[in-house]
Amino acid sequence: MSGEGIGFGKAILFNEHFVVYKIPAIVSAIGNYTVAKILPSDKSGWQIEDNRKATPNYKEDKIEQQKKSINNILKKMNIDLSKNGVKIILDGTLCCASGIGASAASCVALARALSDHFNLNFSDEEINNIAYEGEKGYHGMPSGIDNTASTFGGLIWFEKGEQNVMDKISLPNPIEIVMGNTGKVANTTAAVAGVRERKEKDPDKYNPIFDRAENIAYLAKDALQGEDYREIGKLMNENHKLLQQIEVSSKELDFMVKLARDHGALGAKLTGGGLGGNIIALTPGRDLQDDVANAIEKEGFQTVKTVIGATRSEE
Ligand code: MEV
Numbered sequence: 001m002s003g004e005g006i007g008f009g010k011a012i013l014f015n016e017h018f019v020v021y022k023i024p025a026i027v028s029a030i031g032n033y034t035v036a037k038i039l040p041s042d043k044s045g046w047q048i049e050d051n052r053k054a055t056p057n058y059k060e061d062k063i064e065q066q067k068k069s070i071n072n073i074l075k076k077m078n079i080d081l082s083k084n085g086v087k088i089i090l091d092g093t094l095c096c097a098s099g100i101g102a103s104a105a106s107c108v109a110l111a112r113a114l115s116d117h118f119n120l121n122f123s124d125e126e127i128n129n130i131a132y133e134g135e136k137g138y139h140g141m142p143s144g145i146d147n148t149a150s151t152f153g154g155l156i157w158f159e160k161g162e163q164n165v166m167d168k169i170s171l172p173n174p175i176e177i178v179m180g181n182t183g184k185v186a187n188t189t190a191a192v193a194g195v196r197e198r199k200e201k202d203p204d205k206y207n208p209i210f211d212r213a214e215n216i217a218y219l220a221k222d223a224l225q226g227e228d229y230r231e232i233g234k235l236m237n238e239n240h241k242l243l244q245q246i247e248v249s250s251k252e253l254d255f256m257v258k259l260a261r262d263h264g265a266l267g268a269k270l271t272g273g274g275l276g277g278n279i280i281a282l283t284p285g286r287d288l289q290d291d292v293a294n295a296i297e298k299e300g301f302q303t304v305k306t307v308i309g310a311t312r313s314e315e
Contacts, residue, residue, distance in 0.1 A: 002037060002038055002039050002040070002117060003037070003038040003112075003113040003114060003115070003116035003117025003118070004035065004036070004037050004038070004112075004113050004116055005035070005036050005108070005109045005110065005111065005112020005113035005114075005115065005116055005127075006033045006034065006035050006036075006092065006108075006109050006112065007033060007034050007036075007104065007105035007106065007107065007108025007109035007110075007112070007131070007150040007151065008029035008030060008031075008032070008033045008094075008101070008105055008108075008149065008150050008153055009029070009030045009032045009033060009034075009094040009100045009101040009102065009105050009150070009304075010027055010028065010029055010030060010100070010101035010104065010105075010145075010146055010149035010150055011027070011028050011030055011100070011101075011177065011179060011271050011278075011280045011306075011308065012025060012026070012027045012145065012271050012272060012280075013026045013027065013028060013220065013232075013236065013271075013280065013308065014026040014213075014216060014217055014220045014235070014236070014239050015213050015216070015217055015239065016145075016243070016248075016270075016271065016272055016273065016274070017191070017192065017195050017243065017246060017248055017273075017274070018210055018213040018214070018242075019143045019145050019158065019159075019160060020141075020143050020160070020192060020195075021210060022159060022160050022161055023159075023210060023213050023214045023217065024157060024158065024159045024165075024214065024217040024218070025143075025145055025157075025158050025159075025217065026155070026156070026157055026158070026169065026217060026220055026221065026224070027145050027146075027148070027149040027155075027156050027158055028149065028154070028155045028156070028308035028309060029149045029150065029152070029153040029154060029155075029156075029310075030100070030101075030179070030304065030306040030307075030308075031093075031306045031307065031310070032092070032093045032094040032095070032100075032304060032306065033092050033093055033094055033105060033109070034052060034090060034091070034092040034094050034102070034105040034106050034108075034109045035090070035091050035092040035109055036088060036089070036090055036106065036109035036110040036112070036113035037088070037089040037091070037113060038086050038087070038088060038089075038113045038114060038116070038117040039086065039087040039089065040084065040085075040086060040087075041084075041085040041086055041087045042085075043085045044081055044082055044083060044084070044085045045081050045082075045085045046070060046074070046081055046085055046086050046087070046088055047085070047086075047087050047088070048066075048070070048087075048088045048089075048090065049087065049088070049089045049090070050066075050090045051089065051090060051091045052090050052091060052092060052094065052095070052096050052102075052106075053094075053095040053096065054095060054096035054097070054102075055095065055096060055097040055098075055181060055183055055185060055302075056183070057185050058096045058097060058098070058102070058185045059096065061185050061187075062103070062138065062185075065103075065137050065138045066106075066137070066138075067137075068137035068138075069103065069106075069107060069134040069135070069136075069137025069138055070088070070110065070134070070137070071137070072133040072134050072136055072137050073107060073110055073111055073114070073130055073131070073133060073134040074114075075133070076129070076130045076133040076134075077111065077114055077115070077118075077120065077122075077130055079114060079118060086114075086117065088110065088113075090106055090109070090110075092105075092109070095181075095302070095304070097181045097183075097185070097277060097278060097302075098184070098185050098186040098188070098272060098273060098276055098277030098278065099179075099181075099186070099270070099271050099272025099273060099274070099276075099277030099278035099279075100179060100181070100271075100272065100277070100278050100304070101146050101149065101150055101272070103134075103135060103138040103139070103146070104131060104135055104146035104147045104149070104150040105150045106134075107130075107131035107132075107134030107135055107147060107150070108127060108128075108131040108147060108150040108151050110134065111127045111130040111131050111134065112127055115127065124151055124152060127151055128144075128147055128148055128151040128152070131147035131150065131151060132144050132147050134147075135147050138188065138189075139188040139189045139192065139273075140189045140192070140193075141192075142188075143158075143160045144158075144160060144164050145158045145160070148164070148166055152166070152168075153310075154168050154169075154309070154310070155168065155169045155170075155171060155224070155308055155309040156168060156169065157169055157217075157221060169221060169224055169225065169309070170225075170309075171224060171225070171227070171308075171309030172227055173227065173309075174307035174308065174309045174310040175229070175232075175282065175284050175307060175308050175309055176283050176284055176285060176286060176288070176289040176305070176306075176307055177280055177281060177282055177283060177289070177305075177306060177307065177308055178260065178265070178280075178281045178283050178289055178292045178293045178296065178303050178304070178305055179271065179278050179279065179280050179281075179303060179304040179306070180256045180259075180260065180278060180279045180281065180293075180296040180301050180302075180303050181277070181278050181301055181302045181303070181304075182250070182252040182253060182256060182276050182277060182278070182279075182301065183252075183301065183302070184250070184252060184275075184276025184277065185276060185277075186273055186274065186275040186276035186277045187273075187275070188272070188273035190275070191248050191273040191274055191275045192273070194247065194248070195246050195247075195248060198246065198247060199246075205245075206246065209242050209245050209246060212238075212242060213239070213242050216235050216238060216239055216242075219231070219235055220232060220235045220236075220239075223235060224309070229266050229282065229284050230266055232266065232267060232282055233265070233266025233267025233268075233282045234266075234267060235267065236266075236267030236268065236269045236280075236282055237261070237267045237268065237269065239269050240257055240268065240269030240270060243269065243270055243274060248270070248273070248274030248275055249270050249274055249275075250274065250275055250276055252276065253270045253274065253276070253277075253279055256268075256279045256296060256299075256301060257269060257270065257279050257281075259295055259296060259299065260279065260281035260283075260292050260295070260296065261281075262295075263291050263292045263295040264283070264288050264291055264292060265281035265282055265283050265288070265292050266282045266283070266284065267281070267282045268280065268281040268282070289305050290305075293305050
């Protein structure tokens, strides 16, 4: 008896951080994923063999958060391991880094693998809710955007609320993107808390920035559905500026964003919690995608080449 499950990585195209304040955001699952396997164990409790590739220090930095997250997931699923324990094995094509949804992907994969192992038959909605509890182990009070993308795949319009809004955005064609990893592991809880503190201190500065972020979400949805790549890119650039203004960018992120734009990306911005982690660059067409990825790699950074707006089978 064993169980297996997967969770996708993700890239936030618009409005990370703003989404915490119920402003709409747009997120896409990416092709890279985490796989969790469950094996029965003769010891009680759980043990983990984490074979995922990772940015240096990522796994070490997150070890306590991972423990908390796994315990949250077991609790939410009402799984009692006091008599018969399990061994959890994590693997897959997603290289762990900040900003790429590594924690959400592992929560979703684990929830699915446990559901499979214990024959619990949880639906995607239930898996998403369980993964959300797991995400709390990593970042306090997450908006839920990451686990939603990681569970359902595709391109998603997301709004946090009493009842989260989750609408699929259909694209006529998937669009190539490049993600670039600064190699810096960042702490999302600290990034989110920093925004809250500054916003409370200086509402006159922050409120107009948040209003503009909201406008951008609606403009971006139209541009995505209309395949207006130039407009999408322009809005991504503006979104990055807003993220700079709320102080969640960093010099490495700004450097890589500029590099991507200088090599032809139609737009580029930080993605995820910021203060390190990843950027996303809009690079429609394989040639442009290769050019931008090569330029970033030449500077010694790792990249992921993938698409947004794919159906699950294309991811
Ligand atoms: C992290 O991927 C996205 C943030 O907006 C936090 C969240 O939504 O929970 C920074």
